[in-house]
Amino acid sequence: MAFYRSHVLVSVDPECLARGAHDIIDALNDELIAQGLIDEVQVLETSRIGDPHRLGPDMLVYPENVHYANLTVDDIPYLVEEHFLKGRIVEKFRAQEKVITDEELGAPKPKEVRVVLRNCGKIDPHNIEEYIAEDGYQALAKVITEMTPEQVIEEVMKSGLRGRGGAGFPAARKWQLCRQVQDNPKYLTCNADEGDPGAFMNRRVLESDPHSVIEGMIIAAYAIGASMGYIYCRAEYPIAVQNLNIAIAQAREFGFLGQNIFGTDFSFDLEVRMGAGAFVCGEETALIASIEGKRGEPRPRPPFPAVKGVWGKPTNNNNVETYAVVPQIILKGAEWYASMGTEKSKGTKTFAIAGDVVNTGLIEVPFGITLREVIYDVGGGIKDGKKFKAIQTGGPMGGCLVEEHLDLPVDYEALTAAGSIMGSGGMIVMDEDTCMVDIARFFMEFTQEESCGKCTPCRVGTKHLLEIHEKICAGKGEPADLERLDELCVEITRNSLCGLGQGAPNPVISTLKYFRHEYEAHIYEKRCPAKVCRALIRFEIQAPACTGCTVCSRNCPVEAISGERRQVHVIDDEKCVRCGICVQVCNFNAIEILS
């Protein structure tokens, strides 16, 4: 590895790229070459440094730890001359605030333990040597030179690692099944089709630490006897695809992929396959169909992919996170991994927290932590001091949990028992202003749209669920609708072909269970308690607060507000379209939403 006196880390998160981060990098390199400094100063790409909207494109310069922000290409020659040639920090380019935060990840929050995310933001994903310097590919060397495939499976079995894609099937058990099938060649697939709304932990691992996934896959391939692997990554993640391709090329160059790895007779190669926008491709049989160049439609199991997968051959499919953990288990031992977590859910899990919490973003915590700790200690509590209402776990096939569940330990069994699922690890926190009927409608919109259409219960059933919710939100709900919902949920769950359909009613089942009173308010009283559903609310100007400033009437798009200057204004309910603009523009909080 070459040594440099100075390192420049330029932020290339999607926002900074949008603001020309690549142009900055090119300009920097050009200028460093022109000044003869290219062997002394290394320019690296890194993930988010500061707030990309106010500061991007921005960069960090080490060892001085200076944060430059709002850079343009024209600033670069001056910056290079001053900072790198003359050694003077350029104050006018410095970011105002000293605190540097990675909004997505940042420094570990209280109660976090990072195994999967250990290298994220720390190493340059484009440089295999940095991964190697952080004990990378040591586990692979150990596996291939010292262990038999059976011993590898045994070790992972002892660690208790369960598949992180959602179902939580023991990873080593799956490997064993695939290994035992007498058919060749065998394939390995990595499910990087992270489509759950609100889940982005896989994206972060693929973008920031692609080698951990690649190393995990090579180890798994050795254990199973696979000769070819595919990483199926969704096309919505262009940076992840790019970084994976770079990492695979470098791993090949170093002899970790390809023929006769480490001089043994074990050969394995890896390719990235891109999706084209279909949520259902996260289902393993649909994913396999898509890799083969077909419509991503699931098929009934059995036969399981372990017997008939890609091109009809035995295939082992695991999630990004499952593979990324494997090298650490091999290096640090099964006992170390199994010492974290609960009895049946071992180790750590990454979660993406979104919604109404103070710290949204990625976290990694040991299983067994309570939801309360996740929301209040790690997540920093509910935004704007509001009250917690519900937490939706497990993505669109998961359920909503409420206050009484907050002290549940987060593990596969406890979440399932409470009516939700672990899923891939998305968590959406909702505060008191959320209408649960609207949220259930929203999730049905999603599953209805994403249903591949192959089987009737899912295709037609989700459409019905959505229509009934739309009816209720529009104030046209009838008492019989609740029974219809209950019945539909049972039928769809029981009769759908794949996990998408079977899980689709979960958001409805859980909201019906814990928020039935909100459905009833919509249906019987024609009232939306959270004041969200437009058909069930009206706006009224409160006379004592109104100053007659005319702002609301001037902004109303349908001229529904009338009143003289300095006189109390009135909203004509007939004309009002409930757009809410008047509430936003009123400086005196004089407009109240009633339901």
Add this chain to the structure above:
Amino acid sequence: MFKVAEVPSQAGQTKDLTRIVEAAVEKHGAHADAFIPILLEINRDYGYIPAEAIRLARKLLHQPEEHVLVSEGQLYGLASFYHMLHTEKTGRHVVQFCESAPCHVQGGRELWKAIRQTLRLEAGETDPEGRFTLKTVSCLGVCGVGPVMLVDDDLYANVTPEQLTEIFGKYE
């Protein structure tokens, strides 16, 4: 049944399309597992996948002697299945709004309303001038800074309704 629509009459356009399809097939090879990457590439370079592109691609891809069998219907089936492949002509710029739950609860609902008002379009529509096509997209995985939208390949995060006029103004 999939019907082949009229071939675009402009000679220049057809020629470009041929080149785009040939380049895509050349790059990815005529294998079954290259069909989706090929269609993605055509979609990116031509803006959408017209019936003519499917006809051209099928001619290049269908090679019985190499055991690669494919029909136009099969390729159309792919183009219509995947959200990121468009079979209808799109505007010069495609606005994609993330309609996922995390964005929805962080102001996405209001933003979506404002986008439709500003562009005077509903999801799936293209304006008469052919400037913008409005679409919804599933989660882009940048939920920490929602609500987000894409204009072509540019990502905008923490978008507020007030910023829309300025953002759209950048695209001619």
